Amino acid sequence: MKAFDGIRVLDFTHVxxxxxxxxxxxxxxxxxxxxEEPESGDYLRGRxxxxxxxxxxxxxxxxxxxxxxxxxxxxxxxxxGAALARRLAKRAxxxxxxxxxxxxxxxxxxYDAVKARNPxxxxxxxxxxxxxxxxxxxxxxxxxxxxxxxLMAATGTAxxxxxxxxxxxxxxxxxxxxxxxVAAALMRRERTGEGQYVDVSMVDxxxxxxxxxxxxxxxxxxxxxxxxxxxxxxxxxCYVAADGELIMLGSCNQAQFETxxxxxxxxxxLADMRxxxxxxxxxxxxxxxxxxxxxxxxxxxxxxxxxxxxQVPATRVRKLGEALEGSDAVGRGVVQxxxxxxxxEGGLAVPVAxxxxxxxxxxxxxxxxxxxxxxxxVLAELGLSEEDQNRLAESGAVRF
Numbered sequence: 498m499k500a501f502d503g504i505r506v507l508d509f510t511h512v513x514x515x516x517x518x519x520x521x522x523x524x525x526x527x528x529x530x531x532x533e534e535p536e537s538g539d540y541l542r543g544r545x546x547x548x549x550x551x552x553x554x555x556x557x558x559x560x561x562x563x564x565x566x567x568x569x570x571x572x573x574x575x576x577x578g579a580a581l582a583r584r585l586a587k588r589a590x591x592x593x594x595x596x597x598x599x600x601x602x603x604x605x606x607x608y609d610a611v612k613a614r615n616p617x618x619x620x621x622x623x624x625x626x627x628x629x630x631x632x633x634x635x636x637x638x639x640x641x642x643x644x645x646x647x648l649m650a651a652t653g654t655a656x657x658x659x660x661x662x663x664x665x666x667x668x669x670x671x672x673x674x675x676x677x678x679v680a681a682a683l684m685r686r687e688r689t690g691e692g693q694y695v696d697v698s699m700v701d702x703x704x705x706x707x708x709x710x711x712x713x714x715x716x717x718x719x720x721x722x723x724x725x726x727x728x729x730x731x732x733x734x735c736y737v738a739a740d741g742e743l744i745m746l747g748s749c750n751q752a753q754f755e756t757x758x759x760x761x762x763x764x765x766x767l768a769d770m771r772x773x774x775x776x777x778x779x780x781x782x783x784x785x786x787x788x789x790x791x792x793x794x795x796x797x798x799x800x801x802x803x804x805x806x807x808q809v810p811a812t813r814v815r816k817l818g819e820a821l822e823g824s825d826a827v828g829r830g831v832v833q834x835x836x837x838x839x840x841x842e843g844g845l846a847v848p849v850a851x852x853x854x855x856x857x858x859x860x861x862x863x864x865x866x867x868x869x870x871x872x873x874x875v876l877a878e879l880g881l882s883e884e885d886q887n888r889l890a891e892s893g894a895v896r897f
Contacts, residue, residue: 499526499857504683507589508532508566509582509606511539513639513665514699515595515623516562517672522591522679523565524850524859530589530875531563531866532582535570535896538868539563549839554868561847562672563865564835569876570869570896577894579604584879586611586618591679595623598633608694618692619682623675627698637699639665646703651710651721659723671702730778731785732757735814742798746789747810751775757809761792829853830860837864872897 501522506529508519516531516539523529533539538554541563545556572578583605586592592611594601601607601622608620622628625637643649643661653660675697682693704711713719726735732748748757754775758766766772766788771781778785793801798813805811815823826832827846830853834844850859872895876886889895 499860500680501525501527501683504528504590505588506530506591506593507582507585509592509594509596509601510623511595512541513562513668514671514675515593516541517669518621518623518675518679519566519593520562520564521673521676521850521859524861525857527591529566530585530871531566531568532573532585533568533570533868535572535869535893538568538570542868547839547841547845550845553839555837555839555865557845557847560835560845560865564847564861565863566866567871567875568866568869569872571872572894572896573604573606575892575894577889577892579606581876581879581889581894582606583611583614585875587614588879589615589618591619591621591683593621593623593675593679597636598622598624598628612692612694616692617686617690619679619686619695620692621675621679621682621695621697623671623697623699625699627701628696639668639699642667642699642703646700646707647721648703648707651707651723653723654725655723657723657725666706667699667703670706671697671699674702674705727786729782730775731782731789732775732778733810734786734789736790736793738793738798738801738813739795740797740799743814744793744798744801745812745814746805749775749810753809757805760805760808761789763788763792830858833861835861835864840864869896 504522504527506519506522506527508516508529508531510516510519511533519529519531537543539559541559542554542556543551545551545558547557550556571582573582586606602610611618611620624633625642626632626635640661644659648667649659649661652662675695678695678697682695686692710721714721726743726745728734730749732746732754735743735745738744746757748754751774755767758764766785772778772785796804802811802813821832831848831851832846833849834846836844849861852859873886876889876895886895890897
C-alpha cells in the first residue's frame, strides 16, 4: 500500500512547479487527474530535447513530472467545461492549481465555491508571489522569481554580476514544498475531518532556500555579497588544481580542518592563531585563502579527491553526465525509465524522487498520457453516458 492510495487529486497545474507537486503525490499512489486546455495542453508538452516527442506533444520535459497521471482536456472558459470541472472538484480529495490569483474564482472554481460543495477538500494554490498583496497578479517563471527574490543578486561574482541558477531550482523546490504542504493538510484532515486551504509562493520558497543569508541580513545587518565559489571559510571553498580543473573543499568544522591540514602536509597552519580555531577564521580568510590555493596547485583535482574525499568533504567539480554515472542515480531509483510511443529505445529516462524507502516508495507505474486520453474514463466515473460525453465533445467543452 502506497501512502496516497485512494486519494484523488484534481490537477489544474501546468509547466513545472505545480505539476511536480502532483507528480510526487502520484508517485506514491494518488489518482491524479490532470486537467489541460484542449488545443495543446500543458506548455511543456512541446518542450524537450527529443524532437519527435515534442512534435507529438509528449515532450521529455513534460514527462519529467507527469507520469502516473490521467489526462482530460477541458475548456474551462466554456460554461459546460467549467461546470464539468466543478463536478470533478466535488469528488476530489485534493485540488492543486497554479493559475494567476483570481483565475479560479472567475471560473467558479475558487476555494470558497468548491469548499461549499466539498468541505473536506484540501485545496492548494501555487503562484509566484502568493495569493495576497499587490504582486499576486504578476505572471512569473522560475527565472523571474530568482531575479525578484534576491537569489540572483547573491549568486555570481563582483565582475559577472547577478547570475541565475543553471536549473529551475525554484520550480522544483516550490513543487516539493507544495507536495509537503498537501501531505500535511491530508494528515490534519485524517485527525480533524476538515479540509484546508494552502497558499504556496515561489518567492517564499526562495526565501526559505536563503535562510542563513536572510538571518545575517535581518539580525546582523549584513547583506549578502556575490562570492561565486567561495565560502566565508577558506577551507570550504573552490580552488584550481594543477591540471586546471576545480577542486571543491568543504572543511567546515574543527575536526575537518585539522584533518585537511594533516592530509595536505600543512599542520603548521594549526599553530597559527589566526587559523587554529575554525570558529574564528572568518576575519582571516584573505590570509588563509592564498595558502590553500597554492597547495591545491600541487596536485591534479582527481589526485586531491582521491587523497581527501574519504576523510574530509571534497570533490572535483563534475559535469552532469559524469555525476549521474558516478552517483548510481539509476540504481538508487532517482532516475527511472518510461516506455511509450516515440520514446528512445530502451525507454525515456526521467528523474523521479530524491529519496528511497524500504517499501511502497515512489515509483512510475504508467507513462504520461497523451492529451485528453483519459477523458472518457474520467467522465464515465462521473456517471456520464457516452451520449452525454459526445454532446460535451461536440460543444467544444471537452476534447477526446
